[in-house]
Amino acid sequence: MIQQRRWLRQLRWLAEAAVAMPLLALGAILPEILLPTIAKMLGNCIYYLSPDTRRWCLLNLQIAHAGRLNHARLQSLAKSSLAHQVLLYCQTLRLTPRLIDQRLVIDGMEYVPAILSRGRGVVAVIGHLGHYEYLSPALWRIGLPNLVISRPLDNPFMRWMQERCRRRIGTRFIGKDANGIRNAMRHLKQGGGIIIAIDLNTIQNPVFVDLFGIPAATPRGAADMALRLDCDVILLTSHRGDNGKHVVTIHPPFDLIQTGEHEADVMSNTQQFTSALASQILRHPDQYFWQHPRFRFRPDGSTWTSKTSLQTIRDASQAQQRIGH
Numbered sequence: 001m002i003q004q005r006r007w008l009r010q011l012r013w014l015a016e017a018a019v020a021m022p023l024l025a026l027g028a029i030l031p032e033i034l035l036p037t038i039a040k041m042l043g044n045c046i047y048y049l050s051p052d053t054r055r056w057c058l059l060n061l062q063i064a065h066a067g068r069l070n071h072a073r074l075q076s077l078a079k080s081s082l083a084h085q086v087l088l089y090c091q092t093l094r095l096t097p098r099l100i101d102q103r104l105v106i107d108g109m110e111y112v113p114a115i116l117s118r119g120r121g122v123v124a125v126i127g128h129l130g131h132y133e134y135l136s137p138a139l140w141r142i143g144l145p146n147l148v149i150s151r152p153l154d155n156p157f158m159r160w161m162q163e164r165c166r167r168r169i170g171t172r173f174i175g176k177d178a179n180g181i182r183n184a185m186r187h188l189k190q191g192g193g194i195i196i197a198i199d200l201n202t203i204q205n206p207v208f209v210d211l212f213g214i215p216a217a218t219p220r221g222a223a224d225m226a227l228r229l230d231c232d233v234i235l236l237t238s239h240r241g242d243n244g245k246h247v248v249t250i251h252p253p254f255d256l257i258q259t260g261e262h263e264a265d266v267m268s269n270t271q272q273f274t275s276a277l278a279s280q281i282l283r284h285p286d287q288y289f290w291q292h293p294r295f296r297f298r299p300d301g302s303t304w305t306s307k308t309s310l311q312t313i314r315d316a317s318q319a320q321q322r323i324g325h
Contacts, residue, residue, distance in 0.1 A: 016155055028093035032244075035090055036083075043083030055306035057081060057290040062310050064212045064282065080286035092133050093161075095169050100137045105241055108250030111234070112142050115253060121188030121231040122146075125222045127199035127277045128289035130238030131246045136171045138236070138248035139193050146193035148173045149184055149221065176204075181221070188229050195236065196222045198273055199281075199289070201296050208299045209271040211278060214313060217297040223269040226256060233269070235276045239284045251276065 030038065047054050057078035065074070115122055122144060126135055139146045150173050153159040166173065174180040184194045198219055206217035226233045235251040254276075257268040281288050295313070296303050304313065 014157070016158065021157065021161060025093065028090060032094075035087055039087035039090065040079075040083045042086045043079055043081075046082045046086075047079050052306050053082070053291045054078065056293055059306060059308070059310065059313075060290045060292075060294055061285070063214055063295065063313065064278075064285070066213065077285050078290060081288055081290045084287050085289065085291075088131055088133075091131065092165050095133060095165060097137075097169055100134060100169060103245050104134055104138060104141065105245045105247045106138050106141065106250065107247055108252075109142070111250055111252050115232055115234065115250075116143060118232060119191045121191055121229055122193040123188070123222050123226045123231050123233045124193055124195045124236040125198045125233060125273045125277065126195055126236050127197060127281060128292070129277075129281055129284060130240060130287050132238055133166070133169070133171070134238050134246045134248050135236050136195055137169060138250075139195070140170070142250075144193040145187075146172070146195055147184060147187050148195040149176055149180060150174075150197070151176050176221075181225075185225060185229065188225060188231055194225065198222055198270070199277060199294065200292065201294050203297050206297070207267045207270050209267065209274050211274055211294070214295055215299055216274070216295055218270055218274055220266050220270060222273060223266045227258065227262065227265055227269070230256075233273065235273065235280070237277070237280045239287055249280075 047057070058074055061069070061074045061077055069077075122139075124135070124139065124146070126132060136146055136148055148171060152175070153162055163173075174183050188194055196219070200219065202217050202219050205220060207220045207223075208215040209218050210216075211218070222233065225231065233254045233256065235254075237249050237251070239247055239249075241247040254269070254272060257265055257272070259265055259268075293304075293306065296305070298304060298316070
């Protein structure tokens with residue numbers, strides 16, 4: 001049975017790569033003016049042909065907008081989000097250091113001198129918003145050597161393509177394993193920067209913090225490292241600007257909550273990081289990664305799926321809040 005599952009998983013990876021890689025490669029060589037139209041078409045195909053992806057997009061959007069948008073608007077945002085992801089991958093395949101220099105715009109430069117002058121390391125928390133491949137080059141541009149903590153893609157074929165593109169633009173990645181964390185801590189102690197995503201559902205020792213009114217399993221690493229090493233923490237976001245530009249915004253450093261109770265401080269700081277990111281996501285909802293199963297793992301050990309009803313989610317959230325009080 002285990003062997004059969006392994007073969008099925010490998011066949012699925014091969015099928016995904018057989019479909020995705022030619023399309024993405026085609027997107028990399030076509031005239032750039034055609035890419036938004038192609039991305040929109042492919043995004044619509046994903047929306048209609050992948051029910052699980054469609055349901056997660058709509059469920060996450062419903063949670064985030066709390067009934068403020070009608071179903072037609074939610075559908076439109078879901079399709080736009082999927083089109084954005086396709087466009088992002090196509091553009092990533094064409095990225096070069098020269099192209100990044102031409103298109104990268106950095107906001108928030110007024111915070112840079114104070115951040116760099118302290119020399120005690122910077123943890124940059126990010127989400128999958130905008131063209132996030134521009135985030136590491138933005139920190140290099142302001143003079144902050146940085147490493148990105150990331151889990152490799154499961155699909156080895158897609159992982160090879162992604163890592164090849166990232167090496168070309170000079171992005172340096174380390175894993176989330178113990179060795180990767182040791183390297184991250186060493187880099188911070190030397191005054192460097194670490195980039196870490198805080199918007200991915202995690203089962204590995206998460207902290208549950210409020211996200212759009214629902215407890216969400218959230219990585220603790222950013223808060224944990226910052227508290228242990230007394231680092232600065234900034235929110236780093238990206239969104240598409242005008243004329244093909246990509247705007248990376250350096251937000252002001254957080255005031256770390258340090259009461260001396262480490263676990264409580266990890267939760268409190270992760271909450272303030274998550275809340276700040278959520279407000280930026282709602283400013284550019286069409287450029288966010290809504291298909292991710294952000295609310296899958298629950299505090300009681302259960303899981304939600306894309307078929308979980310919004311009413312079930314609200315009821316469970318209210319029950320959890322009553323327990324908390």
